[in-house]
Amino acid sequence: MISYSEDTIAAVSTPPGEGGIAVVRISGKSSKQIADRIFRGRITPSEAGSHTVHFGKIVDPDSEELVDEVLLTVMWGPNSYTAEDVIEISSHGGQLVAKKILDLCLKTGARHALPGEFTQRAFLNGTIDLAQAEAVADMISARTDMSLRSAARQLGGNVSQTVASLGNKIRNLLALLEAYTDFPEEEMGHADIQKLTDDLNIIKDEINRLVLSYEEGKVLKSGLKLPIVGRPNVGKSSLFNRLLDESRTIVTEIPGTTRDTVSEFINIAGIPVELIDTAGIRTTGDVVEAEGIKRARKEIENADLVLALVDMTDPEILDDIRSLTEALGSVNYILLANKADLIDETMLEARKISLAEYNPLPVSAETGIGLEQLRDLIIKSAGIVKKSSLKDETIITNVRHRDALSKGLGFLDKVEQGLEEKASYEFLAFDLKNAVNALEEIIGKTTPEDILNKIFSQFCIGK
Amino acid sequence: MTNLHYEIVVAGGGHAGAEAALAASRMGCSTLLVSLRKDTIGQMSCNPAIGGQAKGHLVKEIDALGGEMGLAIDRTGIQYRRLNLSRGPAVHSSRAQADRKLYREYITGAVLNQGNLDFLEDAVVDLEVNGSHVSAAITEGGRKINCRCLIITAGTFLNGLIHIGRKKIPAGRMGEKPSLGLSEKLIALGFKSGRLKTGTPPRLDGKTIDYSRTESQYGDPDFPPFSFRSNSINGNKAICHITFTNQDTHRIILDNLDSSAMYSGQIKGIGPRYCPSIEDKVVRFRDKDRHQIFLEPEGLDTDLIYPNGFPTSLDEEVQKKAIKTVIGLEEVEFTQPGYAIEYDFFFPYQIYTTTETKLIEGLYFSGQVNGTSGYEEAAAQGLMSGINAALKIKNEKPFSLLRSEAYIGVLMDDLTTKSTEEPYRMFTSRAEHRLYLREDNADERLFKYGYKFGLIAEEHYQKFLEESAEQKKHRQSLKRLFIEVKKLPADFLNNGRTKITFEKALKVPGVGIDLLKEYDDALAELSGRILKKIEIEVKYQGYLERQMREIEKFDKLEHERIPDNFDYAFCKGLKTEAAEKLNRLRPATVGQASRISGISPGDITVLTIYLKKFKEGLRVALKEKEH
């Protein structure tokens, strides 16, 4: 009934953006093997006793490249949450490192857990008792409605209504084809293929828009990643704080103060922006700082947009800009020249001319010069046009929904292909039905199996 | 009162009854068929035709399970056609015009000549129940027939009432008395009944029809027999004709609607939407300026014509006036007016997918009494009843088919889980796994069961196995045989190759196995049936494979059984109405439960959670017992 597979699942089980520690959880038969392959420590995980914790490193088994130092907790079935062999890897590296570790797990044999799948396994394997299961069942309806409703209010749309209406539109096409299939040609004649194709395309366009809205929805939900990078002492932390409007990080005059990445969410025109302060980029002998710099590089890789900071008062500003932009490569960035308050009008004009090629935006973390303009640029450069949210259209924020829509779209592509190839109606109907089923996985109307999976998906992934 | 003893009694000698009686007796049970008249065993009440869209599929399945219908129509048809050939193989269906008299005589002969099977001309009017088990059937003629299984297949006869305009005639069908009393006895036992209606057109005297102004329709020369077990068919010996109603016809009908039993509110039963009376069609589709009428001969040695498409319950004089406006029918004479009939049926949620009633063990309902309509639907149920009654006598496990295995599975599942709002007819769209449930592979899907029950003879089964092996072998050989590209249709994109495998070639639109077999002697020797199967397998491979994956997913729920003693009242999260409904309908699997109308996905979730716990509890209890 419930699609209960024997395979091994893994997911990051700490909520995004919360605290420094991120936990990757693995459950299933091959947990032990996976841990053995990626963990390097004093012990081999599979030989460890149940409910023990071990210090060590996670490495890419192919290259032995270090990912992070971690704490590994092993809990062997049946005395674990899921009653299977469970391994939890806690790292201090935040989401990015956790994601890396997860990728290694997936590479070495695990499958990405579906939302709520750990809980589902716990339930299926009987580690949650009836009362708890009832509580789950009781929560379901309330949770579904509430979460959908609040999401709707927040994003100015309603996913389930949109999906239901799309489902109905597909059903209408289906009904039409079925009529032509089940009643004799003598009576019905032939279906209007052009009209069918047109209707199909309208539906496809709408689904496509929803799929694409996930890009926006994702940003609206989990925010825009925006690291501030630049050489030591250019004022990254100061800008960070200014933008944050409160002092959370240490601002000093000694180059290389910020040795780790610090991040905080700010609100720019309704979009949550995850501002990330990084360690200055330069070569250094200090190990801790080197690590911070490495992290800064990783932040750049994962960024939606980068604030590239240089110092307006720096005589070698041009060199700095050149090496910085080179380091950034193809990453989307905004170039800022900080400490604009320290130079006078004429100097500023002179600088503008000499830097015309790069056209940096003069700002001051000290006085706030140029920050309003910066905010506008952020919104624009990030490609967030806020079309859908402004027009009150439904936006997809959940990756499961996006995947279901993409799957549905895939079936509709097959229908379109079938129409072109003049496939017989029953084949078109087959894929229309598949499309409806795919879409309705979102609202869980299709089969009880999907429904049960849906309940458990009400939980955060990996919980 | 005379006392008789049989293991199985079948009440009703229609299409359901005949299949039930034949299957039960062939499976070795002493069986008695009781029917109102010996001379109407296997009578076709309405249209003298077997098969058609989705119904052809049912006939093939009945045949593969060892039923009689396919053999009967192969022997007694007078025109055979394959429908929907412009579509894909899943919706190709076989249909045949039967000689009404020959068909009846064939079925009668099969019944009367069958060992283990006796016939009694009488009416079953009551039954005896011992505890919760049926123990005897009581007849109008004063006989008590002791039995362990009783199969009721009374068709349209239970409190049957014919309407022709305002005239009402108690009857089971034209010229035959209704069956009175049995409904009331069943209701007293706790069964819930309802009222349905169906209609039939007038019968025409063919000598008075001017065919010269109608279109002719001929049979298909290479029609493959319905039955795997027939080598040939009776042949295309008759021609059908097509004509149309017109505005004059429609005006007469509209002007006289108050004479229609349907429209004057005389009829309380609900009729089928898919088989509307001519007055229905004219009223509901006012913008249609004509409706088609097929003039179908009723037999070879009769002039009777069945005007398919013109069922009506209008006043007889209005019927005549209206039909005489139709081209070719200006001078037509009736031999019998069209009529509507109302009858009792029992809501089919009261049976299991085996057709056994949930209320009384050993009592089976089959055919039109379950709210279905059509000979094929009736015969399919009758076969299920006969097989299951015999299995019960032998103390063997009951037999049901999955939705993914057969249209019969779909039929039985729909009957037991959906509410009956109109007479139930099979459609291909009812089968979600339609691409797999084809006429051409009915034998692959079901022969194994027919053979297991002893309804398919050894020789036929061996032949089937041989054919399957041949099919597999040659399917593989297509990968090794090559054809020159220039022998294929010109517009084919060959990517510069001069030769491709037969398999690839077969996937090219417009290329059939018939073309390929020209280039390979071994293929050329295969029978048309095997060649067709190979062609379908290859040409539609992509769709078929995806269909099989869907089935696999779907069937998981179908295998999730709900224990007989499971009490829904204990499921706290379940809505009261849902619990009541489930307790009443007692679905056998979670899949079935999920299809019951009014049961929400949330209900199913709660149910699964409890079910899991219930089974666990059971395991624990059993373990404790062991210790």
Ligand SMILES: Cc1cc2nc3c(=O)[nH]c(=O)nc-3n(C[C@H](O)[C@H](O)[C@H](O)COP(=O)(O)OP(=O)(O)OC[C@H]3O[C@@H](n4cnc5c(N)ncnc54)[C@H](O)[C@@H]3O)c2cc1C
């Ligand atoms: C007027 C009319 C119009 C129809 N129109 C259509 C149509 O358009 N399309 C379509 O698909 N189908 C139509 N049918 C339905 C089709 O005839 C039936 O679906 C089919 O015959 C049902 O088979 P059955 O075996 O259930 O019952 P029937 O064929 O009705 O046979 C019932 C048998 O039971 C016997 N019997 C009844 N009561 C008793 C008793 N108490 N004891 C013993 N024997 C008993 C009768 O003598 C009869 O032999 C029509 C039927 C009628 C009467």
Ligand SMILES: Nc1nc2c(ncn2[C@@H]2O[C@H](COP(=O)(O)OP(=O)(O)OP(=O)(O)O)[C@@H](O)[C@H]2O)c(=O)[nH]1
């Ligand atoms: N006048 C002026 N001073 C600034 C401005 N921005 C930063 N400063 C000063 O520059 C110095 C360095 O600032 P930080 O914010 O620590 O620089 P950083 O880039 O974070 O440096 P590291 O973390 O060491 O890489 C501090 O003394 C700040 O007060 C500005 O816009 N104007």
Ligand SMILES: [Mg+2]
């Ligand atoms: Mg800093």
